Amino acid sequence: GDSVTQMEGPVxxxxxxxxxxxxxxxxxxxxxxFWYVQYPGEGLQLLLKATKADDKGSNxxxxxxxxxxxxxxxxxxxxVQVSDSAVYFCAxxxxxxRALTFGSGTRLQVQP
Amino acid sequence: NAGVTQTPKFQVLKTGQSMTLQCAQDMxxxxxxxxxxxxxxxxxxxxxxxxxxxxxxxxxxxxxxVSRSTTEDFPLRLLSAAPSQTSVYFCAxxxxxxxxxxxxxGPGTRLTVL
Numbered sequence: 742g743d744s745v746t747q748m749e750g751p752v753x754x755x756x757x758x759x760x761x762x763x764x765x766x767x768x769x770x771x772x773x774x775f776w777y778v779q780y781p782g783e784g785l786q787l788l789l790k791a792t793k794a795d796d797k798g799s800n801x802x803x804x805x806x807x808x809x810x811x812x813x814x815x816x817x818x819x820x821v822q823v824s825d826s827a828v829y830f831c832a833x834x835x836x837x838x839r840a841l842t843f844g845s846g847t848r849l850q851v852q853p
Numbered sequence: 854n855a856g857v858t859q860t861p862k863f864q865v866l867k868t869g870q871s872m873t874l875q876c877a878q879d880m881x882x883x884x885x886x887x888x889x890x891x892x893x894x895x896x897x898x899x900x901x902x903x904x905x906x907x908x909x910x911x912x913x914x915x916x917x918x919v920s921r922s923t924t925e926d927f928p929l930r931l932l933s934a935a936p937s938q939t940s941v942y943f944c945a946x947x948x949x950x951x952x953x954x955x956x957x958x959g960p961g962t963r964l965t966v967l
Contacts, residue, residue, distance in 0.1 A: 745895075773954055784857075784943060784958040785896075830895060834954040839884050839903075839947060840911060841956060843895035 743768040747831045747844035754821055754851050762816040762847045764805075764831035772835025774798075774807055774814040779828045779846075788816075788829070821851045854879050857959035859944050865965045866934045874929040874962050876944030884947050885927040886956070889913065889940040896943060902927055934966045 748763045766772065773792045777785040789798030794809035803818045814831060831844040860875045878885065886901035898911030902921040916938060918930040927946075931938060941963050945956040 775955075777958075784960045786958070787955055790955060839954045839956070840886055840898045840901055841888075841896070841945075841954070843888075843897075845893055845895045 743842045745844035750848040757820045760818040764814045768835045772833040775832045777830045859959035876927045878946040882946035882948045887929045888943045939966045
């Protein structure tokens with residue numbers, strides 16, 4: 742079945758540091774890929790998405806590129822802020838299903 | 854639009870009690886789903902519905918029932934709560950044709966079973 746693997750956290754960075762959170766997936770066909778963010782005490786919000794190979798999703802300074810050859814969708818940001826502290830989830834949907842398969846989440850802590 | 858709403862926000866139950874977690878959306882979305890979130894495990898699909906009157910099981914359906922009598926509402930019922938059902942529950946919805954199956958999540962219900 743489908744699966745998503747993302748790097749374990751917590752990831753602790755200083756403000757303005759470069760961020761990478763790795764995400765790889767296993768799926769049949771051509772899934773859509775997502776990054777969701779969960780701020781403390783809140784539900785999940787869509788951060789960005791990509792629906793086909795080589796697409797780049799971007800939002801709020803975050804970027805991720807759909808790499809089919811490496812089955813990856815790594816999240817990057819050039820300069821993180823304290824307000825980016827949250828849990829980040831990589832997810833996919835595919836095979837005609839609208840349900841999402843999630844990774845285990847990566848907690849990011851940004852220190853001033 | 855209120856989006857996806859869930860009630861209650863917090864609930865404590867004793868083992869064996871029953872309860873219903875409410876979920877409603879005002880976006881006229883056909884597809885709705887329930888997930889549970891446990892530490893270190895991400896979110897796992899419990900049940901989903903592709904429209905009124907149609908439901909199906911997800912990855913972890915045991916101990917939960919659902920029904921979908923209207924487009925707006927998708928309640929999740931725990932018939933006999935167990936400590937293993939202590940979790941945070943999220944309801945989500947999306948509409949057909951939305952590129953890449955973007956789902957909208959409610960704020961969650963934190964359930965503790967003693």
